[in-house]
Amino acid sequence: MTAETVNRVIRVGTRRSLLAKTQSGQVADQIAARLGVQVELVEVVTEGDVNQTSTLASLGGTGVFVSALRDALIRGDVDVAVHSLKDLPTTPFDGIALAAVPPREDPRDVLVARDGLTLGELPPGSVVATGSPRRVAQLHALGLGLTIVGLRGNIDTRLGRVASGDVDGVILARAGLARIDRLDVVTESIDPLQMLPAPGQGALAIECRSADADLVADLAAALDDAPTRAAVTAERELLRTLEAGCAAPVGALAEVAEGEHGPEIWLRAVAAAVDGTVELRRSASGPVTDAAEIGRTLATSMLDEGAAALIEEPGKQQA
Template sequence: MTTVKLGTRASTLAMTQSTTIADWLRSKHGVEVELVQISTEGDRSTEPLAGMGGQGVFVAALREALISGQIDVAVHSLKDLPTAQDERLVIAAIPSRVDPRDCLVARDGMTLGELPQGARVGTGSPRREAQLNALGLGVEVVPIRGNVDTRLAKVASGDYDAVLLARAGLLRLGRADEATELIDPLQMLPAPGQGALACECRADDVATIHLLDGLDDIDTRVAVTAERSLLAALEAGCSAPVGALAEVASGDDGDELWLRAVVGDLSGSPTIRLSATGLPSEAAAVGERLAAEMLAEGADTLVAVASPTPGR
């Protein structure tokens, strides 16, 4: 019987995500799946991500394991995956996306609007920091790193009044009820690709690519293609406060793609927020077009200030 070696980070969330993919492969194809834990630079370091060279710190070791043949599939959180394509690899499947919104976990069940002046809100994301400051709530943004348990513990202990997290992570861990508020994308757009997973394989591994065929969700792939195309065109790295969310919706003449994006300053001002529409078949072009409009409004200046080393 075929054994598929599936590479994953060792965190509880990563293992939960990878186990979902492993279970699908077992039930769909009857193959054996071995989970192979890979330690990444992002897992080993406590430095802020922006100072470590960007999102690739969570995927480089997994990609190296793929290329060397140590594993057959790498499961990534798509928002961690660099937009620059490695020709030796291919994203064979992007499963149906989980809720991409951010959420708040606050003491005493509070929402953002109920937080007192000076409340300490933890986040390690420049994107969240910029958009939170743009709301003008008078809260103090404080840095935080670590897994979901570590972050929630900061609230439980009283060190922080609240933390901002991706709702997808709480959903996958069965802890969604711990969120005290789901953040409307009108207030805070998520990271490009947030809530989606990517199953990456070697480009020449036809057998494994075929095994993952039925796992791909076309609407999710279209949406994240638009979001990541915008991010690439902005030449924005992990330290740039860029949010984007695309959705496929039914229109009068068939399905339409809607893309919203924001580029902000960490202080909350200025902020550039624009949107674009197009055909799902033109997802990459929609992202590039919206990026061009944002660059014309001065997004390049905001990206350059926030990200001294552009690119991914």
Template sequence: MSTPLRIGTRASLLARTQAGTVADLVSARLGLDVELVEISTQGDRSSAPLATLGGTGVFVSALRDAVLDGRVDLAVHSLKDLPTAPAEGIALAAVPPREDPRDALVARDGLTLGELPPGSVVATGSPRRVAQLGALGLGLEVTGIRGNIDTRLGRVAAGDVDAVVLARAGLARIGRLDLVTEVIDPLQMLPAPGQGALAVECRAVDTELHARLGEHLQDPAARAAVDAERAVLGTLEAGCSAPVGALAEVAEGEDGLEVWIRAVVLAADGSVEIRRSATGPLTEAAKVGTRLAAGMLDEGADELMNPPARRQQA
């Protein structure tokens, strides 16, 4: 009997479900036995807002450490949690087929965003969502929230808040789509770069495993889309908690497959925004994202994300 491939995951229901999806793919397509190994991360151990924990990487570092020290062979992450900078010794081996990346509203009485009365309390832990809700000018009161999906949904059921905004992908993966009262149009709210996608990482030195994962698990269109979105984030030097949204799609162009990406950078309250789009060859997805973000920086994106008052406090 062969030694099972150990897949590292956070302990939450969503994380274990996502890792289970990857485990099923590995078993079916690579013919390997698999074992899930739960790893506790800094983000799981603290109830503080993610921005105060450093934002980027709080759900990722412990899993990567477990890969590097040999406790696990692979790690599965929500791709939107990954820092954009490369991690020494770690390879992003595959991006499997992506779930719907849009945000979703779960509101009392089946209401949509436009139907919530002014003053309604909407909960989210994301500065990106806070800013875009503010930009809609609906007069909503936005409050912070942490916890797993069921904890957040419970706040609506208990009447503590009127609505929560969550990633539709997470709700789909754990079978909670029946509670969604509106899937939010990206014209109103662009998702986080990489939202809805999974990242499968392994040790960079495990070149054979890296190659097999890429061949059998990778969705080329999903990989190109998230490469473009992450290039926007990386060029802006914005962390996963910054008020930045981006969404790339792959479509047939005049000269073959192209990537089309939209992105937005906002002031924290949504009062000002910079919104751009770009297209380019699928083979140059990251370059398309980089070019788009460079144009946003030329328009003052850095000042929106890091106003003078915040820079003085830093």
């Protein structure tokens, strides 16, 4: 660590939502503790925060929560940006480095439903809300006869729709509820065999200017978690090769475990028609050092089986 890094105040950019400020605050605390520097949180408004009524797909899908933070980085308004990694476009952004990916939270989706019910206990016709075509597709594929409606807003707004009786349940990411200490509302953590999460779900991305080489190196050494980085690398390479954005009906989950010849990665993926009529689920595994290649190879094989036709027009779905 250089003297310049130690003596500077690190400005951490964050969106204004409770979840964003909570997870950015946790990262800021870790930076302060591990690098021995002063840290300041700087709030940045994104288009996705301002527009709470339109679907994410109609706002542009991938990157809707990311671009304003990246612009703040490039302008020099902040030194570090913290994102939910699932929101991060898979295409590299000139001038910005993904400095660290901290240890991942539980990546599963969860149900918050009336009367403590699980998905299997909800009667046919029950109204379940979600803002994700990926979740819509997999819910329909389960064949439970649920009525699926759209969902936007912050966590409290989403939970309020269940409390008010407007809907029977909502699907959310478990990680977000865990970070704001609201897991008590969860009625079911959904098995990935039923619903694969979004690529990168549960993980955070810490970005800074690539020209700020000392800070990039310091953040990587202090905060990067190698197994998490390998897992999300496989998931995001699959997404990139499929040419699908974060609003596409694509799910993926990679897990790292010790194999016979060292650490191995197991990647599962799904591409599905949003109406649930067609679902393509495949998996692949290999050495953790080949994470990107595993994701690329699995995506290529899924494209050969027709995955592109399932995900080519997610923007038309009102999820």
